[in-house]
Amino acid sequence: MEVTFVGQTSHPTCKPTEVFTLTQQWCDAAQRDDVTEANRLQAEIDKHDRPAKLGPSALWYAKQGWPVFPLAPVGYTDPRRPDFLGDGKKPYPHTRGFKDATLDPDQVRRWWTDMPDSNIGLATGVMFDVIDIDGPTGVASLAQLGPDALPDVHGKVDTPRGTHYYVSPTGDGNRAGVKPGIDYRGAGGYVCAPPSAIGDRRYSWLIQPSPEIRKSA
Known part of the structure; x- marks a missing residue:
């Protein structure tokens, strides 16, 4: 759909x-x-x-059964990694990224207490996969695929460059460039979640996640 x-x-x-x-x-x-x-x-x-506060949002996601982890905000630097510059979508240096994703509320609180400006990373392939439509190229590719190209959509996010469609997990891994401007985020991947921000653009829910992909449903 x-x-x-x-x-x-x-x-x-x-x-x-x-x-x-x-x-x-x-x-x-x-x-x-x-x-x-x-x-x-x-x-x-x-x-x-x-803009909502990031910490409470991260806790809410964890409550839904969605493993979360922090992403370095735009402009973040680390003296231990002089080559690193946060772009809002990369994990902090010296962390394991999505492999550190957790449902533990105490750990989530510690992360966003120590690093309150962190964007929110959600591990895909657990409760949902994400179809990432990037820019006009992705929109055009999706239109060419036809009205039945997408499975049932259980959530829709406006991103700084396009749209994320949340769908049921399939067990498949990440696939970049499924079509021009379309990536698939599955097992072993992650996405940046609302209300994370990239500069003056932030991620926001256009269609809130359905009970189909929420543990608390």
Whole structure:
């Protein structure tokens, strides 16, 4: 099942976020040239669409059964690794990256207490896999694959460069370049999760994760 535009239906247990719904209403008002309503909706969006704290979000993910680990924020440097510069998506140097991912709330708290600006890494291939659509090239490739290209989508994330589709795990590993602009993140991989940020762009849920991929369901 493909989910590619506002208003299309995803898996029945996936719920659009409030910001997603408000944005759809804002688009409708803008198309009607209803400036007053568009401004009102924009004010509502601004109230809701504020960056959440990373630590509590990481704890919530762990509670869902999603192994988490910290990613070095943009601009992070380490005197032990002068060649390392954090880009928001790489694990900290001298760590094992996704191999350190855990569900242990105490460990998660320690990480985000010691490193509160860390982005959130989620290990894929455990509770879900992710189809990564990168930029216009990825969107074009997905369109060429047709309406039945995607399996049931159990969550959808807006990324700084495109979209992440959360799907049921298959046991497959990572596959880069499935099509131009499309990567598959499975066993042995990871993704950056909301509300992580890359510069002034942050990851955000467009469609919240369904109970199909959540342990607490």
